[in-house]
Amino acid sequence: MAKERFGAWKNQTSVHLTQPSALDAFLAGLGDIPHDTAPNVVAAKSRDFFWYSPILKERLADCLGDVVVTPRSEADVVAIARLCAAHRVPLTARGGGTGNYGQAVPLHGGVVLDLTGLAAIGPLVDGTIRVGPGAKLKDIDLAARPQGWELRMFPSTYRTATIGGFVAGGSGGIGSITYGVLSERGAIAGARVVTCEAEPRVVELRGYDAHRVQHAYGTNGIITELEIPLAPAQPWVEIAIAFTDFMQLARFAETIGRTDGIMKKLITAVAWPIPRSFGTLKADVPEGSALGLFMIAAATLAPFFELAEAFGGETVYRRTDAEVAASGAVPIFEYTWNHTTLQVLKRDRDVTYLQSAFPSLELVAEMNERFGDEVMQHLEFVRSGGELAIRALQVVRYTTAERLNEIIRIHEERGCPVFNPHTYVIEDGGRKITDPAQLAFKRVADPQGLLNPGKMRGWTPA
Numbered sequence: 446m447a448k449e450r451f452g453a454w455k456n457q458t459s460v461h462l463t464q465p466s467a468l469d470a471f472l473a474g475l476g477d478i479p480h481d482t483a484p485n486v487v488a489a490k491s492r493d494f495f496w497y498s499p500i501l502k503e504r505l506a507d508c509l510g511d512v513v514v515t516p517r518s519e520a521d522v523v524a525i526a527r528l529c530a531a532h533r534v535p536l537t538a539r540g541g542g543t544g545n546y547g548q549a550v551p552l553h554g555g556v557v558l559d560l561t562g563l564a565a566i567g568p569l570v571d572g573t574i575r576v577g578p579g580a581k582l583k584d585i586d587l588a589a590r591p592q593g594w595e596l597r598m599f600p601s602t603y604r605t606a607t608i609g610g611f612v613a614g615g616s617g618g619i620g621s622i623t624y625g626v627l628s629e630r631g632a633i634a635g636a637r638v639v640t641c642e643a644e645p646r647v648v649e650l651r652g653y654d655a656h657r658v659q660h661a662y663g664t665n666g667i668i669t670e671l672e673i674p675l676a677p678a679q680p681w682v683e684i685a686i687a688f689t690d691f692m693q694l695a696r697f698a699e700t701i702g703r704t705d706g707i708m709k710k711l712i713t714a715v716a717w718p719i720p721r722s723f724g725t726l727k728a729d730v731p732e733g734s735a736l737g738l739f740m741i742a743a744a745t746l747a748p749f750f751e752l753a754e755a756f757g758g759e760t761v762y763r764r765t766d767a768e769v770a771a772s773g774a775v776p777i778f779e780y781t782w783n784h785t786t787l788q789v790l791k792r793d794r795d796v797t798y799l800q801s802a803f804p805s806l807e808l809v810a811e812m813n814e815r816f817g818d819e820v821m822q823h824l825e826f827v828r829s830g831g832e833l834a835i836r837a838l839q840v841v842r843y844t845t846a847e848r849l850n851e852i853i854r855i856h857e858e859r860g861c862p863v864f865n866p867h868t869y870v871i872e873d874g875g876r877k878i879t880d881p882a883q884l885a886f887k888r889v890a891d892p893q894g895l896l897n898p899g900k901m902r903g904w905t906p907a
């Protein structure tokens with residue numbers, strides 16, 4: 446898509462800002478709110494990790510905002526939203542810019558709203574923490590721990606991603622094996638959201654209502670504060686176990702997932718040759734081995750290792766999270782979730798990935814057999830709706846878009862749903878349908894369709 450002129454959001458029936466002076470007039474309206482139009486800054490802040498996908502890489506390469514605006518407060522966000530509504534300028538919110546599907550890429554120019562400045566953390570009351578959307582997950586976790594609490598779940602981009610970006614663009618991650626994924630009721634306690642109207646409002650969404658902005662890609666409001674329920678903090682131990690056979694590892698991982706007496710934060714299983722790309726960890730992995738990566742509470746190590754021995758696994762790595770933090774080593778979770786794909790991409794640019802669900806280990810075995818090294822198995826075990834669930838982020842050797850679509854089709858025909866990571870449209874990814882509550886909220890919060898336009902298919906101008 447060719448870059449359009451400032452503010453030219455073509456689905457609008459009202460005035461387009463296509464005059465050369467439009468940007469200057471808009472910038473004057475920002476007053477002292479920090480902003481930057483330097484091309485290198487705008488280009489850097491108009492991107493995320495969409496390049497994992499060869500399809501999105503081609504599609505989004507030329508999409509740029511016009512100005513990066515960095516609010517210092519909720520009042521600034523309200524002023525920016527008011528200005529965008531008045532000038533009919535698109536506004537795309539952004540946290541750490543680590544999304545994988547071009548969620549934070551402005552398709553129609555306009556404002557890139559960098560929310561990393563709204564990074565307040567606390568207070569923490571009764572196990573729930575109040576945070577600004579720009580607070581990094583790691584910083585929130587580290588602030589909660591001395592008070593005996595920790596994040597229930599975080600993406601493997603813990604060190605760089607923001608809580609606002611996680612809520613608006615993420616799905617789950619480390620911790621989801623115990624606490625479920627972000628869409629589960631109870632994962633978010635509340636959200637303050639600024640609307641994009643002529644006179645923007647600050648809306649408080651409590652309880653499940655806060656899910657109206659969860660995984661909505663910032664299309665129906667700008668999150669300015671979140672309340673996140675925490676979990677009691679544990680000393681965790683990072684463990685890697687090698688198996689000669691991938692399916693034996695998968696059975697072991699599933700057993701750990703089903704053993705409620707073992708407290709866990711991470712259960713990942715990857716097939717060879719994926720571990721060959723695992724940075725410093727690879728030296729410990731025997732050639733040809735499948736690798737299980739785990740975070741287990743110190744209190745329940747004994748039953749974990751009993752089962753590892755019974756299944757014939759070989760422990761190749763074991764460190765407490767305190768040792769990892771003190772040594773500055775790469776945390777084990779940076780080999781899991783979508784970091785697995787990144788580790789392989791660092792070595793081999795000809796791969797991409799899938800995201801899917803396996804209803805059973807039999808289907809994992811079938812797909813493993815069928816595709817071999819073309820679709821390298823990578824399983825993540827989570828709880829979903831109260832049940833153990835097998836998710837996968839398979840690393841795919843990419844040849845053509847047609848072959849990728851064929852692989853997706855075969856999985857779906859065999860009953861393995863694919864949450865397509867090669868699209869920036871919300872509905873075409875995981876959900877397949879427009880969430881009616883999210884759409885209804887967008888109709889009131891963003892009547893002109895200025896928030897991250899082009900990402901929610903279900904929205905059409907009134």
Ligand SMILES: Cc1cc2nc3c(=O)[nH]c(=O)nc-3n(C[C@H](O)[C@H](O)[C@H](O)COP(=O)(O)OP(=O)(O)OC[C@H]3O[C@@H](n4cnc5c(N)ncnc54)[C@H](O)[C@@H]3O)c2cc1C
Binds near residue numbers: 606614666
């Ligand atoms: C190596 C790697 C590993 C990853 N692992 C995981 C994983 O384990 N689990 C997972 O779920 N994801 C994962 N991701 C995707 C991504 O890192 C996470 O979803 C992350 O939480 C996004 O946070 P962010 O601050 O970078 O958000 P951004 O990428 O900046 O934004 C994400 C979306 O949220 C919107 N947004 C941001 N802030 C706001 C706000 N204040 N109000 C409204 N909308 C907003 C943006 O418009 C965008 O649509 C991974 C990505 C990479 C590259």
